[in-house]
Amino acid sequence: MSAAHRVLVVGAGGLGSPLLRLLATSGVEHITVIDDDIVDESNLHRQTLYCDDDVGKSKIECAERVVRELSPGLSVRAVEGRFVPGTAMDLLSDHTMVVEGADNLATKFLVADAAGLAGIPAIQAGAVRWAGWAFCALPDSACLRCLFEDIPRGQIETCAEAGVVGPVVGVLGGLEAALAYRLLRGDRPAGELWHYDALKGALRKTFVRRRGDCPLCAGQIQDLRMERYTAACAA
Numbered sequence: 028m029s030a031a032h033r034v035l036v037v038g039a040g041g042l043g044s045p046l047l048r049l050l051a052t053s054g055v056e057h058i059t060v061i062d063d064d065i066v067d068e069s070n071l072h073r074q075t076l077y078c079d080d081d082v083g084k085s086k087i088e089c090a091e092r093v094v095r096e097l098s099p100g101l102s103v104r105a106v107e108g109r110f111v112p113g114t115a116m117d118l119l120s121d122h123t124m125v126v127e128g129a130d131n132l133a134t135k136f137l138v139a140d141a142a143g144l145a146g147i148p149a150i151q152a153g154a155v156r157w158a159g160w161a162f163c164a165l166p167d168s169a170c171l172r173c174l175f176e177d178i179p180r181g182q183i184e185t186c187a188e189a190g191v192v193g194p195v196v197g198v199l200g201g202l203e204a205a206l207a208y209r210l211l212r213g214d215r216p217a218g219e220l221w222h223y224d225a226l227k228g229a230l231r232k233t234f235v236r237r238r239g240d241c242p243l244c245a246g247q248i249q250d251l252r253m254e255r256y257t258a259a260c261a262a
C-alpha cells in the first residue's frame with residue numbers, strides 16, 4: 028500500500044462508519060473527515076462508529092476518537108460542518124482522493140464536481156432502503172454526472188428521506204473502502220459502478236462510460252456555483 032495517500036471522507040454516517048474503520052487501518056498517511064450531525068439513537072442500527080454513550084454528542088468528535096483508537100499513529104483532522112461550495116476546494120487541496128458517504132444528492136454532485144476540478148479520484152455511494160450503489164471516478168474516467176446527468180428534482184428519494192437498512196450501508200461502505208484500497212495499491216477501478224440489492228441478494232459490477240455531453244468531463248463546469256446545489260438541497 029502506498030503510505031502517501033491523504034484521504035478526505037465526506038460524511039460520518041451509515042456509509043462513513045464502516046469506511047472510516049477500514050481506512051483508519053489501511054496505511055494511509057492522513058484522513059480528514061467532515062460531518063455536521065449529532066448522534067441520534069435512531070442512527071445506531073446502521074452507523075456502526077457510534078454506541079449508546081455517544082447519543083447527543085457530535086458525530087465528528089466520536090468518529091475522530093474511534094479512528095484515533097484504531098490507528099494511534101495516523102494523522103487525523105476532524106472538521107465539524109457541512110461540505111459546501113465555499114470551502115470544498117480548500118478542503119480537497121492536499122488530499123489525494125475523496126470518499127463520499129453523504130445522505131443527499133446535492134452533496135454527492137458537489138463532491139463529484141470538486142474532485143473533477145481538483146483532478147483527484149472520487150469514490151461515491153448512495154443507498155435507499157434495501158439497495159444502493161458505489162462508484163469510482165478517476166480524473167480521466169466517467170464521473171457522477173456521466174452516471175446521473177444532473178441532480179434529479181423531486182424524483183429520487185434520498186437516504187435522509189426514505190431511510191436505509193443497516194447492512195446495506197455496511198456493504199456499500201465496505202465496497203467504497205475496497206475501491207479506496209485498490210487505489211492505494213495503484214489499481215485503476217475507473218468508472219466501476221457496483222450495485223447491491225440486499226433483498227435480491229445481488230451484487231453486480233458495471234462500467235460507466237463518459238458521456239460526450241457531460242458538463243464536468245467536457246470542462247464546462249469551472250467553479251462550484253452555489254445555485255448548482257442549493258435547489259436540490261431544498262427539494
Ligand SMILES: [Zn+2]
Nearest residue numbers: 170173241244
Ligand atoms: Zn462526466
